[in-house]
Amino acid sequence: MGKRRRMGEGLYRWVDERFHVTPLFDFMRHKQVPVHRHTIWYYMGGVALFLFLVQVASGILLVLYYQPNQDGAFDSVRFITTKVQFGWLVRSVHSWSANLMVFFLFVHMFSTFFTRAFRKPRELTWVTGFVLLALVLGFGFTGYLLPWNELAYFATKVGTDIMGAVPLIGEPLKVLLRGGDDVTGATLVRFYAIHIAIIPALFTMLLGLHLLFVQRQGMHEPEYVARLPEERKSMIPFFPNFLLRDTLLWLLVLNVLLYLAVFFPWELGKEADMFASAPEGIRPEWYFMFMFQTLKLLPAHVLFIEGEVLGIVGFGLMGLAWMLVPFWERALARDGRAPWPTVIGVAGIVFILVMTIWGYLV
Amino acid sequence: MRPRLRGVVVACAAMAAGAAWAAMVGAQDVTTTADEERKRFLAEDQCYVCHQEEDMLPEGFDDGDVHVQHGLSCAGCHGGDPASDDEDVAMSKAKGFVGVPGKRQIAEFCGRCHSSIDFMRSYQPRIPTDQVAQYNTSRHGQKLREGDTNVADCTSCHTSHAIHPASDARSTVYPLHVPTTCNHCHGDAKRMAGYGIPTNQYDKYVGSVHGTALLENQDTGAPACNDCHGNHGAMPPGLTSISQVCGTCHVNNLQYFSATRMAEAFEEEGFHGCEECHGNHAIAHANDDMVGTSGDAVCLDCHEEGDDGWESAAAIREQLRTLTTTYDEAIAKQGEVQRKGMDDVDIEYLLKDAHQSLIQARTLVHTFDPEKVAVKIDEGLAKAKEAVTEADAAVEEFYFRRRGFGLATIFITVLIVALAFKIRQMGRG
DSSP: OHHHHHHHHHHHHHHHHHHOOHHHHHHHHHOEEEESTTGGGHHHHHHHHHHHHHHHHHHHHHHTTOOOSTTTHHHHHHHHHHTSTTHHHHHHHHHHHHHHHHHHHHHHHHHHHHTTTTSTTOHHHHHHHHHHHHHHHHHHHHHHHTTOBHHHHHHHHHHHHHHHTSTTTHHHHHHHHHTSSSOSHHHHHHHHHIIIIIHHHHHHHHHHHHHHHHHHHOOOOOHHHHTSOGGGOEEEEIIIIIHHHHHHHHHHHHHHHHHHHHHSOOOOOSBOOTTSOOOSOOOOOGGGHHHHHHHHHSOSEETTEEHHHHHHHHHHHHHHHHHTHHHHHHHHOBTTBOHHHHHHHHHHHHHHHHHHHHHHHO | OOHHHHHHHHHHHHHHHHHHHHHHHHHHHHTOOHHHHHHHHHHTOHHHHHHHHTTOOOTTOOTTOHHHHTTOOHHHHHOSOTTOOOHHHHTOGGGTOOOSOOGGGHHHHHHHHHTOHHHHTTTOTTOOOOHHHHHHHSHHHHHHHTTOTTSOOHHHHHOSSOOOOTTSTTSTTSTTTHHHHHHHHHTOHHHHGGGTOOSOHHHHHHHSHHHIIIIISOOTTSOOHHHHHOSTTOOOOOTTTHHHHHHTTOHHHHHHHHTSHHHHHHHHHTOOHHHHHHOSTTOOOOOGGGSSSSTTOGGGGTOOTTSHHHHHHHHHHHHHHHHHHHHHHHHHHHHHHHHTTOOOHHHHHHHHHHHHHHHHHHHHGGGTOHHHHHHHHHHHHHHHHHHHHHHHHHHHHHHHHHHHHHHHHHHHHHHHHHHHHHHHHHHHO
8 A cells, every 4th residue: 555655656746847736736725616505506517517528428439430421421320329339328418418518508607697707807707608608509500410310401401591691791601501502411511520620629729718717716706705704705625525516416417318318319300301391390409499489580671671680680799799798797787786787687588488488389 | 962963863763664664564475374365266266256145155165175275166176167257157068067966976076186196296296096996996886886876975075165185183084083974874874774784883983992092092093994994995894804904003913813723714614814803893902811711711712622722722821821910010019119219210121021022922822822922921921020029129128228227327326425425524524
């Protein structure tokens, strides 16, 4: 035992002499996480991160068998789910985990918003988080097409058509994404490249930055906690106390994920037929539904502007404003308290919920 | 507004208005329909104008008639001068007026055009022109020549003045309408009284496998009366031709049957080939119970216990029963796989193969040779059994997944509990 311990210490010294890791370990040892009635929200980002890691692992396994071409895509996914050992589980976990990740990201984002965690000095943490959410939606949009089934094919057609309505850059962007005028095998290859190479590269960089910011600046304390005298604040060490709690929650989420994958295996549907007419009930993924439903409800023309264009530009501007919240929220605040951003946040959630439910009901 | 600018605006507005007007005129030209052309053509035809004014258009006249559509008016068939509004001139013999043809003249009357390929090819290059020749050989034509004016002529089936191509759904000879058209006469007991033929063919046909396919399922590929009896050369199929008639669609059945000893025996005995076992107008969907040595088996009509045919029938029936039983078991198992939400694509393929073999085995029944039937039965059995095995494996996989999930949950729960204790312990510390 003593010999093994000496070997471990020797290895640590070897690494420390070269990379000076002691300050890093000291930082981790001293890092504290506040404990209060909103602590639960601290875990949401961690859950999303865990699900992202599940995505990476399951995605790598899927890539071993997936064939990114028009003739092979559907059959290869079917092969994965029917012939490959535990392929059904990997694919189902990948699909469910993607959806759970989006859900937890939304929870993470709104909890950050309502606790005002985006305020100075965490403006860039919020901005990188927002871009990460946008990239995750990009993951979802591009990944949806990859099984090359009927619903995905037509939903991508509709989705890219909507993208084409963006003023000025819409049409070239649509052609660029589709790899031509229509959704074809070329689109599939592009979406595959975007899904497994381009977005992951951007995502990894931004995620690193986001986590670095979080570690460097520590956890945000809600205003009522920050005002408390130091001796009345309750804190726990990040390592290992908080991390163990994180792990416990990850295990719970893993169990839920396995339950969903086993009892509700993700369906494959019918293979896409480019010459068939669009089936009824084409819907985007649930997290795009509120935008889809809004665009459906807009009239053909509002004054002299096309309804769809107005909707897309509106969503674009709202997204931009949401990303820049840390820079304008203070302006709406009264005496350091800001009721208006809360109203806006609640209105946003209500709007998303109503439109999503409406979209599924009609 | 500055004068120069105002001028430019006015000029632009004038150009836009001019372009719009030109576009409207062009659009009107394009929208001139064939319907309007026909109306214009009829309005210039004095036969039509007078007969319409006097309310003397022939019964059932339809200006959508194929002849009118192609610019052939009354005079095209009846002669006369359609340009004259003077009745005496328009309907004078000097102008070639022939009036209404008699029953015996109708075939030749229509044949003046329809038997001339030189004339008909200008309308349809591939149109047949042997209708009159065929009609003359038909039972209808023969009877007419014998002086029987009760029989069908061209107009009985095609009408006189509302004629449409057989491919037109409005036509009386459109496949879906043929049974009703024939039944108009053949279902009339009074009209058929002197011929000694039944009048319930239509009722039988409606309930038959062919009638159901055509009239209920609207499958225009299913046989109507004319597909077996012919149309212009309509005849009841004779002894020698009955199998050929069925064989035009049921090719393999005929081929297998013709090569058997039974075909020769049928001919010697004067039996009606296919009809002997399957019937004619009321022909039912063939089923496995028709073969064998018990119940409704048609083999019992001729064979007795102990003869070769009896043995073959029993053997074939048993073969079919074995395959259908295994196939049905596989279908039931596939249902269970589907209900459990498991993938059944491969099972579906195997079942399709098994079903194909079953169909081929049923067709091979017409060889009356158990060894030949056995080839397809064995193929089908192998596929059906494979489907059963696959289905069992899928069901087992279903439970394996649940057991796996249970074990994983136990493992994860143990980890969670251990972690919870550790966290609690650290909290106390």
